[in-house]
Amino acid sequence: MWYLNDERTLMRDATRDFVDQEVRPKALEIDRADRFPMELFKRAGELGLLGITVPEQYGGLGSDYTTLAIVMEEIAKASPVLCVAMGAHSQLAGGMLRMLGTEEQKQRYLVPAATGEIILACGSTESAGGADHEEHSTRAVLDGDEWVINGGKVLISNIGVADVYIVLAITADHVDPVTKTGFSAFIVPADTPGLEIGSAEHKLGWHGSATGSISFRDMRLPKDAILGPQDGCMQAMFVSATDEFLTCGPVGLGIAEGAYEMAFTYSMQRVQHGQPMYDRFQVTRHKLAHMWMDIEELRGLVYSVHAERDAGDLQLAQGRMLKIRGSEISERVARDAIQLYGGLGTIVETGVERYWRDAKVLAIGGASVEAMQEEITQLLKAPAGAH
Ligand SMILES: Cc1cc2nc3c(=O)[nH]c(=O)nc-3n(C[C@H](O)[C@H](O)[C@H](O)COP(=O)(O)OP(=O)(O)OC[C@H]3O[C@@H](n4cnc5c(N)ncnc54)[C@H](O)[C@@H]3O)c2cc1C
Known part of the structure; x- marks a missing residue:
């Protein structure tokens, strides 16, 4: 194949071995039991597959997007749901940390995420408005040195298993409908008081991807839990x-x-x-x-x-x-x-x-x-x- 070189071929073959020996034998059982494939996710972390495009200085492989695609293709042949869990962790939540995180936030969250030591989720979708963020109602208000967040998110992947949630909330009086200015992202550890985690929905497919709702009731976060610029995470x-x-x-x-x-x-x-x-x-x-x-x-x-x-x-x-x-x-x-x-x-x-x-x-x-x-x-x- 024209897109393969020595490095990518090595990565493809290593992923094939992982898939043949560890993923495929369990794929049907995971689908039927509708359980999060924790042991496979952690193994993917050990093999470096959760940090393919993460720079080496943050514990990743510092590789390219073609390599990521090759790995995703191989895993999806046997277990698409493992790719989904990896995507929510590495691309959605991990991408936000990579682009917006301070050096301290990256060391604290991106580095352990790149090896699967911690699991990430990203909460954007709400029950009203769907992907159309303007109608969202989750709000974060600064109270002294703390953010107070109220609202909720639906259909979030990796709920219950995630150690850290990246959550979007409105922080401005007015959200610009074109630029979506007015939203901020927050880093929410799973044990934060006021964070309520629902149970995983039983879905048509992607069984085991642990998709469900989270809500925030007067959830307090330190001021530095904000990820990126205030009002400007979109x-x-x-x-x-x-x-x-x-x-x-x-x-x-x-x-x-x-x-x-x-x-x-x-x-x-x-x-x-x-x-x-x-x-x-x-x-x-x-x-x-x-x-x-x-x-x-x-x-x-x-x-x-x-x-x-x-x-x-x-x-x-x-x-x-x-x-x-x-x-x-x-x-x-x-x-x-x-x-x-x-x-x-x-x-x-x-x-x-x-x-x-x-x-x-x-x-x-x-x-x-x-x-x-x-x-x-x-x-x-x-x-x-x-x-
Ligand atoms: C298994 C699963 C995992 C998910 N994981 C995450 C996650 O990790 N984090 C997260 O934040 N969200 C997640 N989501 C939410 C997902 O992003 C939304 O379900 C999706 O964006 C659709 O939004 P909605 O469900 O509100 O449907 P709606 O927005 O109500 O859309 C219903 C239908 O209306 C039509 N429609 C909607 N908007 C438009 C438009 N702009 N133009 C044309 N037609 C339109 C489409 O036909 C669409 O199917 C997940 C969803 C699922 C099913």
């Missing part, structure tokens, strides 16, 4: 969200490959009228050919966009494009894989329907593809170079 949130959207490309690619490999193997093994399905039915072969073409198209897109990210040439719209294409293609390929399995495709124990459930949630979790399309239209309208 630019960084936009960038860290873009990095998370980017990972939906390789995660979608891994999901599609996992489903395709199962369907291809099954079509060779399942005998119909004395012949393997693959040889017997042209429609089976053609369906598999379309699935393969979808996968290779997505691969080309994922790695060319990541090459631009690494070269510093990424357009923000491209991050959103990967979120959309990663979800669409993985959903289509996973749906066809179920179809090729016939009745067995509907049986949970077979393991193939899980890919479709995880692909479906990929189209909503973190941001809906419709909101992504809308953002692309806004970015394309912006002055040249801004998107």
